[in-house]
Amino acid sequence: MFGVIFARETGFGVMVGRALYPVSAPKPHALPSTVVRDDEPLLVDSARSGNTSAFEELVARYEDKIFRLTSNITGNREDAEDAMQDAFLKAYAHLKDFHGESRFYTWLVRIAANEALMRLRKRRPNHFSLDQPIEGDSDLMPRELEEWSPNPEQLYAKSEIDNIVSAFVSQLEDDYRIVLVLRDVEELSTQETANALGISLSAVKSRLLRARLKLREKLSRHFRQGALN
Amino acid sequence: MNCKGVIREISNYIDGDLDPVVKQELERHLEHCEDCTMIVDQTRKSIKVLCDSRPVSLSAEVRARLHAALRRKIDHNAS
Incomplete structure (x- = not known):
């Protein structure tokens, strides 16, 4: 070692x-x-x-x-x-x-x-762009509007939650995934994320916002009250 | 600020990265909007769940390959 x-x-x-x-x-x-x-x-x-x-x-x-x-x-x-x-x-x-x-x-x-x-x-040449502006905000409004269980993490074993999160991350669009991972998994600041990717702060923020909202939607399906019933 | 405005700013709000005036407007909205309060809270929790997710351990084989490559580099630099 x-x-x-x-x-x-x-x-x-x-x-x-x-x-x-x-x-x-x-x-x-x-x-x-x-x-x-x-x-x-x-x-x-x-x-x-x-x-x-x-x-x-x-x-x-x-x-x-x-x-x-x-x-x-x-x-x-x-x-x-x-x-x-x-x-x-x-x-x-x-x-x-x-x-x-x-x-x-x-x-x-x-x-x-x-x-x-x-x-x-x-x-994936020409497959994704990290700095192209995202048009409109019609995709932002949440669909899942249900209360979560008081202690949602206790509904699942830690390894199950890790699997849910890992599956979510792997299915996310490339540009959202890369920003989310640098910002919220690796804990770079927004500015550090922008520097690391060579893109603007606003490009980071718009992707981060969408990725975080999608993550909430995904977890809501698992964490809402009665989700396991 | 309306619900749409809150959703647009939710990420900046969680990061503590909002102009004080906008922050005040957002919080005033949260005082009377249960749905937005719930979404803010759930988004914050979601980030924490992601942040707390554990890395998968490297396989012994990949780990050994990495260490061997590093050792070669170190030995090469030393010679």
Whole structure:
């Protein structure tokens, strides 16, 4: 295990243990971050000064999440694996160019998103546009208007909810899916999402709004009172 | 602000990214509109459910391939 190697070689065992210390995502994200731990800058500094075990610890820490990201974007297992591997190799090669202007994880997400998008565009040339304006708002009005159960998450096992969410994400239109994943799964801010995709803030916001409303509609079918009866 | 206006701004409202005047108008609407209040609440919960979804673990084979590629890169840079 990379984590074990790092702890042994650097003596940071206590600091880089597996305990989670969530820190808040930068504003305007209103939700608490579940992604980044507060010892990350320490590891990154160590990796930048040549400690390869520190970089390996970062890989071990984020590989599942980066694979989820590349899977969510490409929708193709082979592409997702290649994009993830190339993202980590590129991050390693360009570690010296990371100067801490953003969180390391955000930087890594940008690299991985680019790798994944490149592969998606190759598979579906001219199939989707991330920055074309969305015409009209007739699609916005909610159809599901029913109260949810008081504790909807308790209606299902966690793995069932994960499956529902995963199926929803995979069926979403490409441009909505990519924005939603970067913003609400990877917890990039709206501005960071726009920067990562090279599109305007308004393009991010219009897609995010629609994706979130669709997510609510989807979950309503499962979470409304009496949904399991 | 009417219901349509609330839906248009719901995402910005949840993100705390609304102009104070618009925010006040929206909240005034929520005070007397049960449907919009419910939709705001459910949308917020939906984002949380998505945010809390767990990543699928990498297979041992893919993980091993990634680590081997990284090790080759590190060794190559060191030589």
